[in-house]
Structure formats: structure tokens, C-alpha cells
Amino acid sequence: xxxxxxxxxxxxxxxxxxxxxxxxxxxxxxxxxxxxxxxxxxxxxxxxxxxxxxxxxxxxxxxxxxxxxxxxxxxxxxxxxxxxxxxxxxxxxxxxxxxxxxxxxxxxxxxxxxxxxxxxxxxxxxxxxxxxxxxxxxxxxxxxxxxxxxxxxxxxxxxxxxxxxxxxxxxxxxxxxxxxxxxxxxxxxxxxxxxxxxxxxxxxxxxxxxxxxxxxxxxxxxxxxxxxxxxxxxxxxxxxxxxxxxxxxxxxxxxxxxxxxxxxxxxxxxxxxxxxxxxxxxxxxxxxxxxxxxxxxxxxxxxxxxxxxxxxxxxxxxxxxxxxxxxxxxxxxxxxxxxxxxxxxxxxxxxxxxxxxxxxxxxxxxxxxxxxxxxxxxxxxxxxxxxxxxxxxxxxxxxxxxxxxxxxxxxxxxxxxxxxxxxxxxxxxxxxxxxxxxxxxxxxxxxxxxxxxxxxxxxxxxxxxxxxxxxxxxxxxxxx
Ligand code: TAP
Numbered sequence: 001x002x003x004x005x006x007x008x009x010x011x012x013x014x015x016x017x018x019x020x021x022x023x024x025x026x027x028x029x030x031x032x033x034x035x036x037x038x039x040x041x042x043x044x045x046x047x048x049x050x051x052x053x054x055x056x057x058x059x060x061x062x063x064x065x066x067x068x069x070x071x072x073x074x075x076x077x078x079x080x081x082x083x084x085x086x087x088x089x090x091x092x093x094x095x096x097x098x099x100x101x102x103x104x105x106x107x108x109x110x111x112x113x114x115x116x117x118x119x120x121x122x123x124x125x126x127x128x129x130x131x132x133x134x135x136x137x138x139x140x141x142x143x144x145x146x147x148x149x150x151x152x153x154x155x156x157x158x159x160x161x162x163x164x165x166x167x168x169x170x171x172x173x174x175x176x177x178x179x180x181x182x183x184x185x186x187x188x189x190x191x192x193x194x195x196x197x198x199x200x201x202x203x204x205x206x207x208x209x210x211x212x213x214x215x216x217x218x219x220x221x222x223x224x225x226x227x228x229x230x231x232x233x234x235x236x237x238x239x240x241x242x243x244x245x246x247x248x249x250x251x252x253x254x255x256x257x258x259x260x261x262x263x264x265x266x267x268x269x270x271x272x273x274x275x276x277x278x279x280x281x282x283x284x285x286x287x288x289x290x291x292x293x294x295x296x297x298x299x300x301x302x303x304x305x306x307x308x309x310x311x312x313x314x315x316x317x318x319x320x321x322x323x324x325x326x327x328x329x330x331x332x333x334x335x336x337x338x339x340x341x342x343x344x345x346x347x348x349x350x351x352x353x354x355x356x357x358x359x360x361x362x363x364x365x366x367x368x369x370x371x372x373x374x375x376x377x378x379x380x381x382x383x384x385x386x387x388x389x390x391x392x393x394x395x396x397x398x399x400x401x402x403x404x405x406x407x408x409x410x411x412x413x414x415x416x417x418x419x420x421x422x423x424x425x426x427x428x429x430x431x432x433x434x435x436x437x438x439x440x441x442x443x444x445x446x447x448x449x450x451x452x453x454x455x456x457x458x459x460x461x462x463x464x465x466x467x468x469x470x471x472x473x474x475x476x477x478x479x480x
Pocket of ligand 1: 212452
């Protein structure tokens with residue numbers, strides 16, 4: 001596995017490496033427990049330095065043409081492609097996810113995001129141009145905000161870096177990104193690739209350190225015009241109030257508890273495969289993962305029996321083995337959290353149909369788990385587990401299924417499984433979530449807007465819609 005070391009420090013500011021003067025942290029391989037390296041972290045002074053570099057770079061980056069920005073991004077995509085193998089290795093060694101996933105999903109998905117925004121940069125349009133008030137013409141300008149400060153989680157570090165950096169810089173902003181202190185490697189490689197590809201210094205900066213020091217310094221910084229955050233709802237709400245101190249714009253992608261509704265006419269074999277893939281993707285550490293399966297009582301046993309069978313056949317373990325279906329969870333503490341939530345569910349009356357245990361030996365592994373007999377108001381149904389745990393509950397009527405699907409504070413993603421187009425249309429309208437898949441769970445590519453309703457956040461990542469977060473709309477009226 002990758003021995004890539006950041007020997008010149010872990011802060012990438014104004015196109016150069018810098019050794020942070022904050023505390024030194026250990027980076028651990030979640031699949032083996034081995035020390036990968038010691039990392040330096042930034043102090044608030046280095047955050048300030050990065051913000052000033054980004055402020056300076058904004059002057060020229062925002063003034064070049066969309067075509068020039070687009071060409072820079074195309075060069076970045078090529079450079080990332082050149083680095084694909086090392087990116088996948090670092091992503092797997094820092095997160096514990098399978099190499100198969102890093103190679104087939106995280107790396108190509110991130111590169112596609114760069115290519116998508118290279119195109120989108122040239123199509124930033126205003127829609128309301130016209131002669132509306134007599135003897136005058138209105139035109140719309142979409143203008144970048146300035147420096148964006150982004151704070152990202154550990155579950156998809158490379159993709160999160162792409163999702164945060166690309167729409168921001170494609171629209172003419174510059175950025176300071178703070179990845180999770182657990183997984184800074186691929187965000188730093190991303191910034192290095194931007195430099196190698198010829199992006200001007202200061203357009204992409206990465207500062208590494210904990211949320212409580214580096215994250216806070218970035219969110220509170222007066223010169224940062226917008227905070228773009230992905231992470232838990234609990235931290236997201238704190239970010240919102242911190243950002244309010246300087247009146248900056250906030251974009252929040254928060255937690256999820258996705259429902260998976262199986263109607264009685266569904267293709268049960270397809271739904272069972274979808275539920276297993278959707279609940280175990282990235283070891284369940286995915287904000288859109290299927291977590292609550294509401295299944296019509298007439299097909300409940302057939303569905304849960306097949307899901308349990310498929311889960312028990314999954315290969316869990318060494319992420320570097322090409323046969324591995326599911327790798328490690330991020331940390332020992334996180335496995336303990338998942339394990340204790342399942343234990344409390346069982347104490348409260350739930351039954352384990354598959355999994356429900358850790359794997360012996362080194363590394364943070366937890367088996368794909370299916371629970372039944374939990375109640376709708378229980379912790380395991382209401383709270384985010386962020387592990388490979390699916391709970392199945394039966395329902396009788398369509399209305400009941402929709403009501404149960406909407407009955408958590410979250411609203412990020414959902415799926416409904418049916419062959420009836422009317423049911424599918426009703427479910428897609430009535431489920432309160434930023435994304436509703438029909439006969440599918442998980443697919444997301446660059447053209448698709450991604451973001452939550454309710455406690456799952458506000459604003460969109462990916463797609464042309466993300467420009468709404470990263471630009472101001474200016475109306476200009478020309479009297480004539
Ligand atoms: P969090 O604990 O919320 O951390 C997210 C980021 O915020 C990390 O970089 C963290 O830094 C930083 N942070 C923590 N406290 C902070 C503070 N007081 N001020 C500023 N920054 C702070 O989430 P996580 O455990 O990394 O990720 C899991 C969560 O993210 C889940 O709830 C999941 O649903 C959510 N998530 C949502 C999405 C979308 S798109 N909605 C996607 C992925 C993940 P450190 O950890 O380095 O200290």
C-alpha cells in the first residue's frame with residue numbers, strides 16, 4: 001500500500017508546502033491499525049496566511065475568462081488521471097475502503113467532476129435578461145463571491161475535495177479547504193495536482209488540522225465570504241451560528257437516514273440487491289446509505305431473507321484484496337459506536353438477521369448487518385449509525401409507508417421500489433428528501449444535484465445548481 005509521505009509539511013498554501021505549527025497528530029491505517037505517518041497541523045496564523053493567499057489570488061482568477069478557467073480545469077483533470085493509482089492507494093490507506101471502490105468509484109468520480117465543471121464554467125448564465133420596464137434592458141451577471149472556506153468529512157475525502165473545490169473555482173472563487181484531520185492525504189494530492197497542472201498559486205489552498213482549531217478559524221475568518229460544509233448535522237448547526245458572526249453565506253451538506261421503500265409489486269430480487277449495495281456502500285459510512293427499509297408485509301419475509309443471505313455472502317476484510325466487497329470503518333471508536341447502537345437496539349427488542357458483530361483481529365471491521373423487530377421511534381431507526389446497518393420494518397398501506405419514510409429529522413436521500421409508475425410518481429413527490437431514486441439506490445454522477453431537506457442541510461453540491469451557492473446574481477438595468 002502507498003508509502004506516499006508529505007515530507008515538506010501538510011499545509012498547502014499559495015502553491016507551496018508549509019509545516020504547520022499546531023499540534024502533531026498520528027495518521028492510522030484503519031484496516032491494519034498501523035501508523036501511516038505523523039502529520040503537522042495548522043495554527044490559526046497559518047489559516048490566516050492561506051486566506052490571505054486566496055484573497056490575493058482571487059483578484060486575477062476572477063478576472064480571467066471562463067474559457068481560461070475551463071482550460072486550467074481540463075489540465076487538472078489530466079494531471080489527476082496521471083496520478084490515479086497513487087490517489088486510489090492513499091484514499092484506501094487513509095480510509096480503509098476497498099481498493100476496488102477507490103479505483104472504480106472515488107478516483108474516476110472525482111476526475112469526472114473536474115471535467116464536468118471545466119464544461120460548466122463556460123455556461124454560467126443569467127436567466128432574466130430582457131426589456132421589462134419600458135425604455136430599459138435588464139441583464140444578469142453571475143459573480144463569484146471571493147474566498148470560499150470549506151470544511152469536509154472523512155468518508156469520501158477525495159470526492160469531497162472535488163465537490164467543494166470545483167464549483168467554487170469554476171465560478172471564479174478561490175478556496176481554502178480543511179479536510180478531516182483523519183484523512184488529509186488525497187485533498188493535499190489534489191492541491192498538488194492543481195499546482196502541477198498550472199493553476200495559479202493561491203487558487204487552491206489546503207490547511208490540515210482539527211475542526212475545533214483550524215475549522216473554526218476558517219469559518220470565523222472575516223475575509224472568507226462563504227463557508228461550504230459537509231459533515232454531521234450537529235457540527236453543521238454550530239458552523240451556521242459561527243458563520244453568522246461575520247454574516248457569511250453558508251452551504252451545509254449534513255447527515256442522512258435514507259428510507260428504502262419496497263412496495264408489494266416491487267422486483268424483490270432487484271430490491272434486495274439494491275438494499276445490500278445501498279446499505280453497505282463505503283461500509284455504510286455514506287450520508288445517502290439505505291438505513292431504513294420499509295417493506296410491504298406481504299413481501300417482508302421474502303425480502304429480508306434474501307437481504308440476510310446476500311449480506312452473509314459479502315467478503316469483508318483486507319481492502320487491498322480485489323475480492324473484498326467491504327473494507328474497514330474509519331476508526332476503532334467508530335466501530336464501537338456502531339456496535340453499541342446495534343447492542344442497544346437488540347436490548348430494546350430488535351432481532352439480528354445477519355451480522356451484528358465485529359471481525360476479530362486488527363483493523364476496524366464490522367459485518368454487514370440486518371435488523372428486524374425494531375420500533376419506529378427507537379434510536380436505531382431515528383439516529384444516524386453511519387455503519388453497515390440496515391433496519392427493516394413492515395407496512396400495510398402506501399400512505400403509511402410514506403409517513404414512516406418521512407418520520408425522521410433528516411431528508412437527504414430516499415428510494416422507492418415499485419413497477420407501478422403512479423406509485424413511483426406519488427412517492428417521488430411525497431417523500432421529503434433532496435433525492436428520490438426509483439428502483440435504484442445510490443447512483444450519483446456530476447450532473448445530479450446533491451443536497452438535503454430538513455436537518456440534512458441546505459444548498460446543492462455537484463451539477464449546474466451548485467453555482468447558485470457559489471455566485472451572487474447581480475441585476476444590471478440599462479436605461480435607453
Ligand atoms: P463531523 O464530525 O461533522 O466533521 C466534519 C468536518 O467538520 C471535519 O473536517 C471536522 O474536523 C470539522 N469540524 C468538527 N467540529 C468543528 C467545529 N466546531 N468547527 C469547524 N469545523 C469542525 O463529521 P464527520 O464525522 O467527519 O463525517 C460524518 C458525518 O458527515 C455524517 O453525519 C454524515 O452523514 C455527514 N456527511 C454528509 C454528507 C452530505 S453530502 N450530506 C456527505 C458526507 C458526510 P475534524 O474531524 O478534523 O476535527
